[in-house]
Amino acid sequence: MLNLTPVRPVLAIALLAALSAAASLSPNPLGAAAEAATPGKATIKIANFDFGPATITVPAGTSVTWTNNDDDAHSVVADNKAFRSAPLDTGESYSFTFATPGTYAYHCGLHPQMHGKVVVTR
Amino acid sequence: MTKNADHTPADAGRRDAMKCMAWAGAGVLWTIGGGVASSVLATAADAATRKSGSLDFVQISDTHIGFDKAANPDTLGTMREAIGKIKAMPVKPSFIIHTGDLTHLSKADEFDTVAQVMKDLNVPVFYTPGEHDTLDEGNGKLFLEHFGKGTWGTGYRSFDVSGVHFIGLVNVVNLNPDGQGHLGPEQIAWLAKDVAHLSPSTPIVVYAHMPLFDAYVPWGWGTVDAQQALMPLRRFGSVTVLNGHIHQVITKIEGNISFHTTRSTAYPQAAAGTPGASPGPLKVPADQLRHVLGVRDITRLHGRGALALVDQTLA
Numbered sequence: 001m002l003n004l005t006p007v008r009p010v011l012a013i014a015l016l017a018a019l020s021a022a023a024s025l026s027p028n029p030l031g032a033a034a035e036a037a038t039p040g041k042a043t044i045k046i047a048n049f050d051f052g053p054a055t056i057t058v059p060a061g062t063s064v065t066w067t068n069n070d071d072d073a074h075s076v077v078a079d080n081k082a083f084r085s086a087p088l089d090t091g092e093s094y095s096f097t098f099a100t101p102g103t104y105a106y107h108c109g110l111h112p113q114m115h116g117k118v119v120v121t122r
Numbered sequence: 123m124t125k126n127a128d129h130t131p132a133d134a135g136r137r138d139a140m141k142c143m144a145w146a147g148a149g150v151l152w153t154i155g156g157g158v159a160s161s162v163l164a165t166a167a168d169a170a171t172r173k174s175g176s177l178d179f180v181q182i183s184d185t186h187i188g189f190d191k192a193a194n195p196d197t198l199g200t201m202r203e204a205i206g207k208i209k210a211m212p213v214k215p216s217f218i219i220h221t222g223d224l225t226h227l228s229k230a231d232e233f234d235t236v237a238q239v240m241k242d243l244n245v246p247v248f249y250t251p252g253e254h255d256t257l258d259e260g261n262g263k264l265f266l267e268h269f270g271k272g273t274w275g276t277g278y279r280s281f282d283v284s285g286v287h288f289i290g291l292v293n294v295v296n297l298n299p300d301g302q303g304h305l306g307p308e309q310i311a312w313l314a315k316d317v318a319h320l321s322p323s324t325p326i327v328v329y330a331h332m333p334l335f336d337a338y339v340p341w342g343w344g345t346v347d348a349q350q351a352l353m354p355l356r357r358f359g360s361v362t363v364l365n366g367h368i369h370q371v372i373t374k375i376e377g378n379i380s381f382h383t384t385r386s387t388a389y390p391q392a393a394a395g396t397p398g399a400s401p402g403p404l405k406v407p408a409d410q411l412r413h414v415l416g417v418r419d420i421t422r423l424h425g426r427g428a429l430a431l432v433d434q435t436l437a
Contacts, residue, residue, distance in 0.1 A: 048400050048402075049400035049401060049402060070400075070402055071191040071192060071193060071402060071403045072402040072403055073226060073227060073254065073257075075257065079299045086257070086259075087227045087228065087254075087257040089226075089227060090191060105299065106299075107297075107298075107299040107301075109253070109257070109297055110253045110254065110257070110297070111253075111342055111401070112297040112298060112299055112300065112301045112302065112342055113301035113302070113339075113340065113341060113342040115299060115301075
């Protein structure tokens, strides 16, 4: 009970962090989670045979990193062949920097029923 | 388990002909001749008949050398067990067909290992690649360097053994976002030309990695241009299609064509469309693993012009 006092500031900081995160999320819900992490970088998780998030929106110049969390291998291949990763075994990653605005649809080269999209804005 | 996929109403007659599907210790024995499929118990008597058969070969599939995750940390070990199973067969097969996913990541040392292990059988092996074998920068160049001798294009080929015409197709190269396997116009044109001169009574065996029928399209278990490719085969009395990819036995009869997927020697996958499942490696209790891995023995019964398929598990 006596130990409660020192905890309060920590809680307050956590609350503030949560509030500011929520504030930064609200103006641009599409792909905002990825943008919030590090400017110029975004991440996509491959899990359970899905790209997550399936669609992200990033500014031009963003480096997008895909990481495979499945036990099976996956790959990342642009529908228009603009980029193609090597096979990604469990835990492996692939990054591609999107310099030009546009919409980039991609799929898994091993499981082409898996689809995703990167929307690159100015 | 063998499972009959959905049948169209037009297949009703065929379905009746298949009603005696049965299981025995060694597996189910399918006999396919003249477009009608039937099945009987695989008994010792059958084994004796098969001894006098004019053709005996084995299908092995999805060895996934290089995979070492929870579903099977020792894929090399189970592949060797499968080879042991083949060596213990009462009739030595005259050749082996490997229906793809030899490797897990298309690495040179993985291909070398597969070649080394298969050498133990001392019979010719015909390989067709799976999507796991075409992941190198050359989109399958490494596979072709190892196993492409005598093939065309991406690795397709045909050959004749004991009056049966064999066609090995490749439906895994440069997969499109359309979500399934595909053969492409060049290979389809080659296939039409390849069978043009054959008599309709010639038994045909087609093999490819991904199913050439719709096993479960939401998981990509099909080939988008298979119907078009199989068109020139509709005039034949008996066409047997052997596939891998889905790590389980499914059989479908469509007129004169019967489709059979086979087990992996590496790990099982969920039954098509299992709610909440994905088409990835499925972990089963360790003591169950060898009950869901296996190989397939195929015999042309002497004097009957029919092919018999026996699916065997490792345990």
